[in-house]
Amino acid sequence: MNVEFSSAPFGGLASDEPAAKPTRNIWQSVKRGLAGKCPNCGTGKLFYRYLKVSDRCPECGEEFFHHRADDAPPYLTILVTAHIVGTGMVATSSIAPDLPLIYQMTIWPALTLVLSLILLPIFKGGLIAHQWALRMHGFETAAATVRIPADP
Ligand SMILES: [Zn+2]
Numbered sequence: 001m002n003v004e005f006s007s008a009p010f011g012g013l014a015s016d017e018p019a020a021k022p023t024r025n026i027w028q029s030v031k032r033g034l035a036g037k038c039p040n041c042g043t044g045k046l047f048y049r050y051l052k053v054s055d056r057c058p059e060c061g062e063e064f065f066h067h068r069a070d071d072a073p074p075y076l077t078i079l080v081t082a083h084i085v086g087t088g089m090v091a092t093s094s095i096a097p098d099l100p101l102i103y104q105m106t107i108w109p110a111l112t113l114v115l116s117l118i119l120l121p122i123f124k125g126g127l128i129a130h131q132w133a134l135r136m137h138g139f140e141t142a143a144a145t146v147r148i149p150a151d152p
Contacts, residue, residue: 024133033129066138073124081115
């Protein structure tokens with residue numbers, strides 16, 4: 001019986017396999033994303049309009065169209081905004097119970113609107129940068145060190 005062993009037993013890297021991809025700093029990427037900047041270079045803009053994500057970074061060319069932010073940014077926005085506004089409403093009713101209703105009908109909806117509009121792009125940028133740092137979805141192959149051509 002003739003048994004041959006490959007050069008890479010037990011799942012080791014063979015010479016024709018690509019090298020491991022470099023790790024990405026998650027916290028640095030998320031901080032850049034929260035600021036609306038490219039998680040890769042930190043200078044290019046992540047959004048070309050209010051919530052429209054650029055296909056590529058205008059500075060370094062990193063691909064962003066792989067992101068799958070979906071409903072997570074609105075969820076986080078509602079979670080934070082509701083806690084802030086809800087706490088404010090309860091605190092106001094106990095601190096100043098005689099405050100005219102018209103003030104409360106003006107302050108809380110306006111604060112909700114402003115907080116939502118401010119927080120939504122922040123959370124979306126941070127989430128996209130987090131996906132990029134973890135190589136989730138299409139970010140796994142984006143800007144890979146070695147591009148593997150498809151077999152014919
Ligand atoms: Zn960039």
